[in-house]
Amino acid sequence: MEALEQKILTEGQVLPGNILKVGSFLNQQIDTPFTLELGKEIANRYKADGITKILTIESSGIALSFAAAVYLGVPVVFAKKSESANVSGRVLTAPIHSYTHGNDYTAVLPADYISSKDRVLLVDDFLATGEALCGLISMANAAGATIAGCAIAIEKGFQKGGDDLRAKGIRVDSLAIIESMGPDSLTFRR
Amino acid sequence: MEALEQKILTEGQVLPGNILKVGSFLNQQIDTPFTLELGKEIANRYKADGITKILTIESSGIALSFAAAVYLGVPVVFAKKSESANVSGRVLTAPIHSYTHGNDYTAVLPADYISSKDRVLLVDDFLATGEALCGLISMANAAGATIAGCAIAIEKGFQKGGDDLRAKGIRVDSLAIIESMGPDSLTFRR
Numbered sequence: 001m002e003a004l005e006q007k008i009l010t011e012g013q014v015l016p017g018n019i020l021k022v023g024s025f026l027n028q029q030i031d032t033p034f035t036l037e038l039g040k041e042i043a044n045r046y047k048a049d050g051i052t053k054i055l056t057i058e059s060s061g062i063a064l065s066f067a068a069a070v071y072l073g074v075p076v077v078f079a080k081k082s083e084s085a086n087v088s089g090r091v092l093t094a095p096i097h098s099y100t101h102g103n104d105y106t107a108v109l110p111a112d113y114i115s116s117k118d119r120v121l122l123v124d125d126f127l128a129t130g131e132a133l134c135g136l137i138s139m140a141n142a143a144g145a146t147i148a149g150c151a152i153a154i155e156k157g158f159q160k161g162g163d164d165l166r167a168k169g170i171r172v173d174s175l176a177i178i179e180s181m182g183p184d185s186l187t188f189r190r
Numbered sequence: 191m192e193a194l195e196q197k198i199l200t201e202g203q204v205l206p207g208n209i210l211k212v213g214s215f216l217n218q219q220i221d222t223p224f225t226l227e228l229g230k231e232i233a234n235r236y237k238a239d240g241i242t243k244i245l246t247i248e249s250s251g252i253a254l255s256f257a258a259a260v261y262l263g264v265p266v267v268f269a270k271k272s273e274s275a276n277v278s279g280r281v282l283t284a285p286i287h288s289y290t291h292g293n294d295y296t297a298v299l300p301a302d303y304i305s306s307k308d309r310v311l312l313v314d315d316f317l318a319t320g321e322a323l324c325g326l327i328s329m330a331n332a333a334g335a336t337i338a339g340c341a342i343a344i345e346k347g348f349q350k351g352g353d354d355l356r357a358k359g360i361r362v363d364s365l366a367i368i369e370s371m372g373p374d375s376l377t378f379r380r
Contacts, residue, residue: 029303030252030266032259059249062220063256063266069222070260076220076253082291101272113219 001041001175004153005188014181026153027060027125038175039067042151045173049148051121053077053114055140057107057132061124064153068123079109079136092142094135107135116144127152127174130161149173157189191231191365194343195378204371216343217250217315228365229257232341235363239338241311243267243304245330247297247322251314254343258313269299269326282332284325297325306334317342317364320351339363347379
C-alpha cells in the first residue's frame, strides 16, 4: 500500500536490534484518519470472505483491528497478555515469545467470544517472527473457528514469520513488506 | 447514556470483588458499532473544547479512544504498562496501582507525542479508584499539556475515583455511573 510505504519512509526510524519505530502514527501515537484508511484497505481485501470476527492481541493491534472492523461491520476480540480479575470462565491460552519485549508470556483469550461458527480475520500492526500470530492461530484452532487469513500493517519480510505462514497455506496480507532495512536504508518487497 | 445502561443491564455480570464484567461488548470483545456510538457521544460532549489529542492507557481504553478520535478528528496517544524495545527517547512515567490486576506498575508515555501545545481529553473504559486516570493526569501535567477533561464509559460511583477528581475541579464525563451493585442488583446514578 503506497500510502503506508510513504509514511514509513517519512516518519519511521530504524533503531538498533532490527526495530522499526513507527510510534508517530501506528502504535504509540495513532494517526486516526490514516489508521481508518489502513482498516478500509484490509476490509476491502476481505469483504467477500464472510468474516464474522476480528481477532488480535493487546495492545498495538487493537486500533487497526477496530478500524478494519468498522468497515467489515464485525466485532473485535483481543487476547490479553496476562490473566486478570475480569477474565472469568473458560479461557484459551498460547505461549508466545515477544521479539519486541524480549520475554515469554502466555496469551489468554476468553473462550466465550470465539466459536466454531466464527470465520476470523487475524489482525496485527507488525509481523516479524510470527510468534504472536501463531499463538492467535492456535487459539482460534482450539476454538474450532475457521481462519480466513491474517492482515498486517507492516511485515518484516527479512524475518521468517510471514513466509513461514504462507508456506503453511495461510493467507497473509501485509500492507507493507520491508525487504531490508538499516540505519540509512529501507527497501520494500513489491 | 441510556443505551449503555441498558447494555450493562442486559450483558453485564457482577463478579466477586466488585468486578463488573462487560467483556461481551466493551473490553474483551468489542462491539464495533456500539463502541462507535459511545465514541460519538464523547465527541459530542467535547466538540467545542479544542481537543488536540486523546490520551489513554493500554489496552482496554484504546478502542473507545479511537472511536471518539474518529469523530473529534484527532490522534490517540496511549501509555504503555511496561517499557519495551520500541519506545526510545525521553519518556514520562507514573506509578499506578491496578485494581483489576491487583498489582503495581509503571505507566510509560513517550514524551515525543504530547507537549504544552496540546489540549488533551483522557479516555478510559472504566473509572473506579481513579489510579490510572491520576497517572495519565500527572504525565499530561508533566508534559505541560492542558487537560480538557476525562471521558469514561463506566464509572463505579460507589468507589471514590470520579468524585475525587471532580472535587479537584477536573471535568469527568462518565457515560454510565453505577451507584451500587451486587450479584442480583445494579443501580445507576442519574
